Amino acid sequence: METLLAVNSIDSGVSVGPSQLGGLGLFVDKDTDGEILRIGRQHIYSIYTCLELSQKLENQTQAPVIRSLLGFYCNGPPNETRILICYMVGFEVLRRLGKLEGFKELQKYLDILLSTEIDNLWQDEEPLLESYYELEPGNSLVNATLLEKQSDEVEELSKYIFETWRVTLQEHEIRQLVAAIRSRTLEVPRKISDDEFSVDITLVPLLDFANHDNSKQNAYFDLDPETDEVVLLAKRPLSGGSEILISYTPVEEMTQMFVTYGFYPRSDGLKVVDVPFWGYYHFDQSEELAQYVFQQRQPTNLQFVLEYADGQLVDLFLNMASNYSFAGLIGTDDVPTVMENASEEQIDAALSALLRVVESFFKERVEHLEKFAKFCDDYEAENGTKNIRQLVQFQLELYNKYLDKMQQLVPQAGSDSLYDLIMIDGDEWVEYRLPPVYNFVTRKLARH
């Protein structure tokens, strides 16, 4: 671990070691309260610090590698993470050109990025992801991974690097850098003026060994506005040897977590998941309703709030707050008119009908997913792949929990049990409704 700690080049009072959560984690060496770690701006990598670093490198080496790569790889809509990836790829090219002498910390950090083990869908075989797409074409977040895999941009980048500088950076190495960066970035505040702050996607060496757990979180990071340093602070006194756990995000959307970090958080507490629905893709029976939902600009997803305890999904609610996609089940006028004119009974009847529709949809999903799970297992036995299996397991857990709850409650219009499964505006869990951030993408995959 010495080399890892040297990244920070100070006696930091923390160590990197195996975590019970899997992979590595960050631990306090001795009893600690208050400040755990302090990392200077010169040690962190955001697009701003990388720009400064690359200018310094360019002046020193007269090799405009980064500028050229940015022009090649980042010529689309601005995307902070992509720019950061480009910088790191560029630094690695410079290292292979022998131009990173004197930048020992950066070299060590590149070693970490290239050796981090990440479980995510990038590691899965394309045929499996394609089969999943057939099954769940509406899960745009998952399918984005397939789109990326199908695109030849990594191949082109690797080719460009070789043709321009005669440096070999293999496709799998670029993929490794991309996945490692995505899973290690944190949103770190940056001071703009005395009372204004912005948030940058940032790689913070050493701190980025801290794992995530919202229920056991015992530390958090922040910016010290006086010194511009990133500080890691204990939320309560920590005894020596304990693992530092931070929160990557206060509200965990399960698919986002899985796609970005490669795991489904199962710590105690509430989580959120978006399920693609209303037929943009596959809910053929209700084509008219799907059209209605689309025309009314209502969410095309259904969002569930999930409750976990002892690693198990113990309860779930359909979060219909600010989602009037069910209005089409009452009438096909515009949503405000339908909702204004509808009686409580009509709304309850529509919600209860919605629950039934979801039930039949999930029953069908379970049937297909179980077959797919078998296919994955057979495929895995031959080709070795595992991550998509996690996704299938999670979805089966989710759908089956819903079906169980429907069976137990038999929710009906006019009965309280309806609201044991559905939450609406005013409910205390409503704060967990996230803006639907995906499942809107309608672009087609390359081969479809």
Ligand SMILES: C[S@@+](CC[C@H](N)C(=O)[O-])C[C@H]1O[C@@H](n2cnc3c(N)ncnc32)[C@H](O)[C@@H]1O
């Ligand atoms: C910022 S890094 C943390 C260090 C990482 N564990 C390592 O070995 O380098 C984020 C990655 O840690 C892992 N991770 C973090 N929190 C986790 C948790 N609660 N359960 C499982 N894996 C977790 C995931 O692989 C995630 O992509």
